[in-house]
Amino acid sequence: MLSDGFVHFVEYELQVIALAWLFVLYAIKILQLLRLPMLREKGPGKGSAVSGALRSYANIFLPWSMESSKKHFWRWVEFGAYHVGAGIAILNTFTSPFAPGMMTQPVRWAFAILIAPALLLGLVKLARRITRPEMRLISTPDDYFSLASVELFFFSAIMALLLNTPLWRTVYFLITAGFLFYVPFSKISHYVYFFFAATITGGRYGWRGVRPPAREVK
Amino acid sequence: MARGPSASEGSKMTTELATKELEKKYNKLVGTAASNMCAHCGWCMDSCHVYLANHDPEVTPVAKAERIRRVYKKNHDWLSKIFPFWTGAKKLTDEELQKWVELAYRDCTLCERCVVNCPMGVETPQLIAAARSALTSVGKAPEILTQLADMAISREENAEIYRDFFLEQIKEIEKQLQAHLGTTDASIPIDKEGARILYVPLSGAHTILPEAIIFNVARESWTLSMFEASNYGVFLGDTAKAKRIAERIINEAKRLKVKEVVLTECGHAYTTMRWEAPKWFGGPLPFRVRSILEVLDEYVRDGRLKFDPSKNSEPVTYHDSCNLGRKGGLLEEPRRVLRAIAQDFREMTPNRLQSLCCGGGAGLVAIAEWSEARIKAGKPKADQIRQTGAKIVVTSCDNCRHQITELNEHYNLGIKVTSLCELTVQALVLPDGAMASTNSK
Structure with missing residues (x-):
């Protein structure tokens, strides 16, 4: 039997501690990154670095802009659904404890429905990583662990949303806290570095007049 | 008599030197970001022509980058320092270094197709270029590339010896130019101070004669460079050599007080001079840098040339x-x-x-x-x-x-x-x- 005090601690204090840990570690990482040389373009530009960076941010929402998403459109849909699910599961870690008023039954169902495809797609990703030799070769224990822990996070989120019992809420928030403690060390942190890369690489392409691209002629 | 390093000491020195060079090149914001943000999603795989041609899992962009990343991570990633097995991090060994030779010089052409197809924008070619630098620093780069880079430098160091041969060659090409245009007025100017354009060719008439015809018909004010545009220092990831090779053209352009340097149809020569050289020399060069493609495009737009x-x-x-x-x-x-x-x-x-x-x-x-x-x-x-x-x-x-x-x-x-x-x-x-x-x- 879980005491109310423990459930409250897991839902509130533990989350605050875990979030503080995450932010401190990211702050250190970002400071370390910003101290490194930037390799800026120094010649006269042909285009705009700002447009290039913006285009780089937008790329992922424009499946026709990359062959990798145009040719494998289903993969792009998978990517989108997976990240929408992840976003909703993360959002729920804030709304459930801090805005319980908005978590009505229809909202809970809507959240669960959006997270469910991500849970299934995570299994597909895991299977692909294990069965495809190309994926197996590049995978490390961190890859498998990260994927598996995100699956657990999704699953517990769905259970907590649908059942809303102290047990499932506790499981969900314990997994969330564990997740927040681990994320700064894992490849899941890719979303932080993305902003640096999109700015630098996108800026370079923009400055050189490479991207935004000219229309492809068939 | 002093004892030289043993085989194992020598190997350790080599790998340490290579690691140091790798870190020097890699330890930039873009490299560090690239080492941490690859999510191993595999989207880049079939953007690589090498992988498309042979479907070897070891030559996908992510697999190639990962070999280099793992060495870098060993000393720079928190988790990898404590639990290297967890992220696959490892120290550079002689065997790994040997593997890098093919990975960096044979299985990747630094084409950047993987970059434009990566949802995160991971700059894999930057990592491969860092590996090239590391290999060059320990004498493991392909010999022919080193020779070609050195030859370009010695061409300037022995300019006087080379000059007579060059002038002879140009005289022959000039005869062909005049025959083509049907006039002895047509010329290939060399060392013409104050010309608008310094045109930099490659070695061989095929990058001199057509351009000379075009410049003469367009009535351009130009002069031919004594040097060739190619820069093998760039392929070696050897910035000091690459800089030295680029400097020959920069000095020539300054000496002749030209308004712009126009590079022949050569991919890396253009990227090097237009985009990389300003970084090496700390800012914009004192003249405009263009490719002959841009000049041709300008002639077409301005109607300076007529075509059938x-x-x-x-x-x-x-x-x-x-x-x-x-x-x-x-x-x-x-x-x-x-x-x-x-x-x-x-x-x-x-x-x-x-x-x-x-x-x-x-x-x-x-x-x-x-x-x-x-x-x-x-x-x-x-x-x-x-x-x-x-x-x-x-x-x-x-x-x-x-x-x-x-x-x-x-x-x-x-x-x-x-x-x-x-x-x-x-x-x-x-x-x-x-x-x-x-x-x-």
């Missing part, structure tokens, strides 16, 4: 050099010229930003012992060319030209490979009467 496209009636396609297009931003200029000079211009699919590498870039075309792998890696490009039905393939990079010429022979494509300037000259309508270049006045 019916002289190029066979179907023509254009191969985007990775350096000129994806890395350099010259995507539309050659196309505008081609539409003016050829009757039937057809695009390859995909093209421009998504163009496939020919398979011979980043110095690979010069390394004879890997020609088999290179031709195999060019198969996707050969298929792409065949699909266009074109009889002429235009490419504005000499490396690509060599590679596509070999692909033509190997895969029986039945095409002719040429440069944009050569095809331009073929369609050029010469003015009536004797030519009078501004240089001869």
Whole structure:
């Protein structure tokens, strides 16, 4: 039997501690990154670095802009659904404890429905990583662990949303806290570095007049 | 007598030196970001022509980058320092270094196609270039690339010896120019102070004669560089050498007080001089840098040249050099010229930003012992060319030209490979009467 005090601690204090840990570690990482040389373009530009960076941010929402998403459109849909699910599961870690008023039954169902495809797609990703030799070769224990822990996070989120019992809420928030403690060390942190890369690489392409691209002629 | 290092000590010194060099090149914001943000999603895999050609899991961009990343992570990633097995991090060994030679110099042409197809924008070629630097620093780079870089430097150091031979060669080309234009007024100026353009060719008449014809017909104020445009220091990841090679042209341009340096149809030469050199020398160069493609495009737009496209009636396609297009931003200029000079211009699919590498870039075309792998890696490009039905393939990079010429022979494509300037000259309508270049006045 879980005491109310423990459930409250897991839902509130533990989350605050875990979030503080995450932010401190990211702050250190970002400071370390910003101290490194930037390799800026120094010649006269042909285009705009700002447009290039913006285009780089937008790329992922424009499946026709990359062959990798145009040719494998289903993969792009998978990517989108997976990240929408992840976003909703993360959002729920804030709304459930801090805005319980908005978590009505229809909202809970809507959240669960959006997270469910991500849970299934995570299994597909895991299977692909294990069965495809190309994926197996590049995978490390961190890859498998990260994927598996995100699956657990999704699953517990769905259970907590649908059942809303102290047990499932506790499981969900314990997994969330564990997740927040681990994320700064894992490849899941890719979303932080993305902003640096999109700015630098996108800026370079923009400055050189490479991207935004000219229309492809068939 | 002092004892020299033992084999194991020597090996340790080599790997330590290589690791140090790797870190020096890699430890920049973009490299560190690239080492941490790759999510191992595998989207980049089939953007690589080498992987498309042989489907070897070890040559996907992510697999190649991962080998290098793991060495870097060993000393720089929190988790990898404590639990290296968890992230696959490892110390650089002799065997690994040996593996890197093929990975960095044979299996990657730094074409950046993986970068534009990565949802995160991971700069894998930057990591490969860092590995090239590490290999160069310990003497493991392909010898021919080192020799070619050294030759370029010695050409300046022995300029006086070289000069007479060069002038003889140019005199011969000038005779051909005059025969082509039907006038003795046409000339190839050398060392002309105050000319508007310093044109930098490659070694060989094929990058001098067509351009000389064009400049003379356009009545351009120009002078020919004593040096060749190529810079093998870049392929080696040897910034000191690359800088030294670029400096020859910069000094010549300053001495002749030209307004701009125009580079011949050479992919890496353009990217190096236009985009990389300003970084090495701390800011913009004291003259404008353009490719001959941009100059041709300007002549076409300004009507300084007249063409008869019916002289190029066979179907023509254009191969985007990775350096000129994806890395350099010259995507539309050659196309505008081609539409003016050829009757039937057809695009390859995909093209421009998504163009496939020919398979011979980043110095690979010069390394004879890997020609088999290179031709195999060019198969996707050969298929792409065949699909266009074109009889002429235009490419504005000499490396690509060599590679596509070999692909033509190997895969029986039945095409002719040429440069944009050569095809331009073929369609050029010469003015009536004797030519009078501004240089001869």
